[in-house]
Amino acid sequence: MKEETKNTVINIQDLHKGFGENKVLNGFNLQLLEGENLVLMGKSGSGKSVMIKCLVGLMEPDSGKVEVLGREISTMKRQELDELRADIGFLFQGSALYDSMTVRENLEFPLRRHTHKFDLENTDELVLEALNNVGLPHTINMMPAELSGGMQRRVALARALILKPKIIFYDEPTTGLDPITAKEIILLMLDIQKKYKTSSLIITHDVDCARVISNRMILLLDGINYAEGSFEELSASKDPKVMAFFK
Numbered sequence: 001m002k003e004e005t006k007n008t009v010i011n012i013q014d015l016h017k018g019f020g021e022n023k024v025l026n027g028f029n030l031q032l033l034e035g036e037n038l039v040l041m042g043k044s045g046s047g048k049s050v051m052i053k054c055l056v057g058l059m060e061p062d063s064g065k066v067e068v069l070g071r072e073i074s075t076m077k078r079q080e081l082d083e084l085r086a087d088i089g090f091l092f093q094g095s096a097l098y099d100s101m102t103v104r105e106n107l108e109f110p111l112r113r114h115t116h117k118f119d120l121e122n123t124d125e126l127v128l129e130a131l132n133n134v135g136l137p138h139t140i141n142m143m144p145a146e147l148s149g150g151m152q153r154r155v156a157l158a159r160a161l162i163l164k165p166k167i168i169f170y171d172e173p174t175t176g177l178d179p180i181t182a183k184e185i186i187l188l189m190l191d192i193q194k195k196y197k198t199s200s201l202i203i204t205h206d207v208d209c210a211r212v213i214s215n216r217m218i219l220l221l222d223g224i225n226y227a228e229g230s231f232e233e234l235s236a237s238k239d240p241k242v243m244a245f246f247k
């Protein structure tokens with residue numbers, strides 16, 4: 001399929017957001033196409049989290065357009081936003097599993113929050129399907145503390161997938177993992193994209209992760225989408241500011 005015929009699932013145009021004198025986003029643009037793995041790179045403090053918060057309606061932009069799955073976020077009511085969030089899976093930095101809950105309970109949690117989308121009678125089936133997707137069905141009754149870091153990340157991925165989201169946000173999916181486990185997570189992300197045709201926005205500093213997973217990349221610098229292109233294009237750039245991302 002040609003790129004221009006694909007649907008745009010996220011459309012951010014001319015986004016501005018500042019805190020007093022601190023102008024964080026200064027006319028930032030981003031389009032995520034259906035089925036695409038888009039990697040967003042930006043230095044610490046460049047505004048990646050601020051952008052994600054604007055995307056899911058947790059922060060109000062100063063100006064600009066933010067559309068997710070064809071809907072303008074600023075016009076949506078609280079309940080509509082909640083329903084939209086059921087179409088978005090999150091994999092946060094450091095897994096963020098609930099320590100006091102078993103793996104099963106962790107996975108059931110999003111199902112209970114979004115009963116409009118799923119029938120709770122199918123919970124067991126959905127939990128097992130999600131765990132099978134990440135190769136960990138045997139951990140269902142274990143506590144997060146009993147799992148290795150890589151296994152916790154995979155369970156967190158299963159939890160992000162359980163609502164069969166149209167879009168997944170990955171925030172530093174490989175941070176804190178050894179290179180082999182990081183690679184396993186990246187391959188799993190690729191498998192999942194193939195199987196469910198999800199569109200993914202991946203925030204990472206990990207150049208290897210970006211190389212393997214990205215169809216396209218955006219570099220966030222000085223509050224704007226400073227550079228955009230494939231990994232090959234950007235990593236061959238002679239612009240010192242772009243080169244700094246690939247060192």
Ligand SMILES: Nc1ncnc2c1ncn2[C@@H]1O[C@H](COP(=O)(O)OP(=O)(O)OP(=O)(O)O)[C@@H](O)[C@H]1O
Pocket residue numbers: 019022024042043044045046047048049050051
């Ligand atoms: N609620 C807030 N109030 C004031 N300033 C904020 C708020 N949230 C974020 N900022 C500021 O916005 C800037 C961007 O922060 P943000 O958390 O988006 O960075 P980031 O790119 O996600 O960084 P990291 O890679 O370290 O997670 C920082 O200067 C931060 O201090």
